[in-house]
Amino acid sequence: MHLTVSDVVSPSYFVATAAVELGFFRAEGLDVEFVPTPADTPTAFRHGEIDFVGGSPYTTLMAFPGWKGAKLLCALSQYTYWFLAMRADLGAKRGDLSAVKGRRISAAGRPGLALKRVLEAAGLDLERDQIELVRAPNPPGSWARIGADAIEQGRADGFWGNGMRVEYAVRRGLATVLLDIRRGDGPPAARRYTFPALITTDHLIEQHPAAAAGAVRAIVNTQRALRADPSLATRVGQRLFPAEEAALIAELIERDAEFYDPAISVESVRLASTFAQELGLLSGPVAYADVVATQFADLWSQ
Secondary structure (H helix, E strand, O other): OEEEEOOOOOOOOHHHHHHHHOOHHHHOOOOOEEOOOOOOHHHHHHOOOOOEEEEOHHHHHHHOHHHOOEEEEEEOOOOOOOEEEEEHHHOOOOOOHHHHOOOEEEOOHHHHHHHHHHHHHOOOOOOOOOOEEEOOOOOOOOOOHHHHHHHHOOOOOEEEEOHHHHHHHHHOOOEEEEEEHHHOOOOHHHHHOOOOEEEEEHHHHHHOHHHHHHHHHHHHHHHHHHHHOOOHHHHHHHHHOOHHHHHHHHHHHHHHHHHOOOOOOHHHHHHHHHHHHHOOOOOOOOOHHHHEOHHHHHHHHO
16 A cells, blocks of 8 residues: 655654554554655546545545545644745744735645635735745755745745745744744634645545554554654654754654644534635535545544
């Protein structure tokens, strides 16, 4: 079996990676290999090249429209996990979104749509407020530098990124945190736009229910282990990450450990589905049982 994540260095998806690399899948009798993020994860998932994906619920909708063909097994962590960072010399105050007016922000693809929604919910308008969303450079050899390079090269005044990229830029003195959505910055609704989850196909659940159950137990046990000893993350980082990321990952895991809870609430699904509708990925409301593999919910509290 194969597992991938939407972003290898995201502390929020890291639980899935660590479950493989620290042997928690193996302890459940599952031979699961971590594979780097494919160029087209939804297609690889839909074609059966990937069995488990660590990603936002809307990853499923890009592979299986209308939630027909895949389910969430458990949460990898809770709440929207994106940050907005701005150039340090701007002196922006945390939470003050007026700082983005007239600025270029590095944010592309689906994450860029999420930032656009955050700004709209805060009463901003990209055209009126002259906010430009631009693509970031993609530096070879370091995933952490993407946002920092956008600022350093003068391509952007800020960036929308995960905890690893923001931490790297802050430590370099290039950026300051404007929004940490998970911890309540920005529009209140934004905190529940999405969350990181372990996703698999209906086919795997139907044909191999014991494997699906084992995957949930592996994630729950990994969350517990990382909460108890965040330094375990360094072992994984040293195997998979460039040196810069490997040196940071344990501290980021310790910071986020309070959010490592596998439960998926009805409200979380409702709000994430509403957000997916706003992004144009879902045509209407969906039932909780159409999104979540509820037969494994008892395992979340094992």
